Amino acid sequence: MPGGDDPIGDLVALLSRLPGIGERTATRLAHHVLASDPDYARALGSSLGSIHERVVRCATCANFCAGPRCAICRDERRDGKLLCVVARVPDLTAIEKSGSFRGRYHVLHGLLAPLDGVGPEQLPLDALVARVRESEIREVVVATPLSVEGEATALYLAQVLRANDVRVSRIASGIPHGGELEYADQVTVGRAFEGRREL
């Protein structure tokens, strides 16, 4: 609110709306910015204020990008027969960092959540089904989170995609790398047994 009577208070109120930032941290951040180079404050403000205008969704996979199509969709070396469905862009980034997938992606930007009023119509599932139908995709790996909503979305996707002569798979659930069985929850231990593989 430029021109307000309490510019620091206004900034603290806006910063406090960020996740994990309480009033105390917001106050510390505001005073840090005030004590820093004004050019830094302007660069950060401009970057934040224009981020929605500068970031668009890839026309093919809905990944965030600066142009009409993202770098992964433009990359001819990616395997066009493999498609990975994720809920959010940070999940895609985590998969890319792991180097364990060389196909392409489809970002839902959400999960089915009937209790919050998010049904199949609210997610871009038609675009996903059309993409699977019109392309050479042979396997869809559903990498939605292992939460209730992520699992429900995975089951729903399996139903709507199976009719299209495509294999639908789900990422494994089990004990994380380096994890102790002693500290794992019961559901995770159960899944680790269900998903056991021959050695």
Place this chain on the structure above:
Amino acid sequence: MPGGDDPIGDLVALLSRLPGIGERTATRLAHHVLASDPDYARALGSSLGSIHERVVRCATCANFCAGPRCAICRDERRDGKLLCVVARVPDLTAIEKSGSFRGRYHVLHGLLAPLDGVGPEQLPLDALVARVRESEIREVVVATPLSVEGEATALYLAQVLRANDVRVSRIASGIPHGGELEYADQVTVGRAFEGRREL
């Protein structure tokens, strides 16, 4: 950097320069802003980008304010005989919240730090001495931090101010409210004994 090829990466880099915000948290914040209302991003960006222009230092005490003089300096009910010297505006805010001081303030926006090249010339000490000389101030309470630099600054202030027929005092150092002697450091315990008062 508007127009850049990696707007999210640019924003993450700028956010990572804030204190206590690593790359992971910066990435989470950037994606949170992208998932929120664009109006919020614009309001936050505009508030941050213009904070240096909208916040000025009070002409009398150097407190942050939107006008030429801060609300505390304008408040006629404050005791003009008492002046409290603080290093930073958040310290002033903490004192105001405690309700334990009803005089006026002087903000140094720094502390003496010879090793970092901050000598008496780099701090607005002339303005402080002139203010004490020209006003009805009878006591200057030095509320700089109880750190090495805060103590050095307090001793220096006592020297330069004492010539002006004014009492110079220092806030007490000791065990914090609710604190256990067992967990206090030796210097704090020593100060608590030095500063003991009759009951």
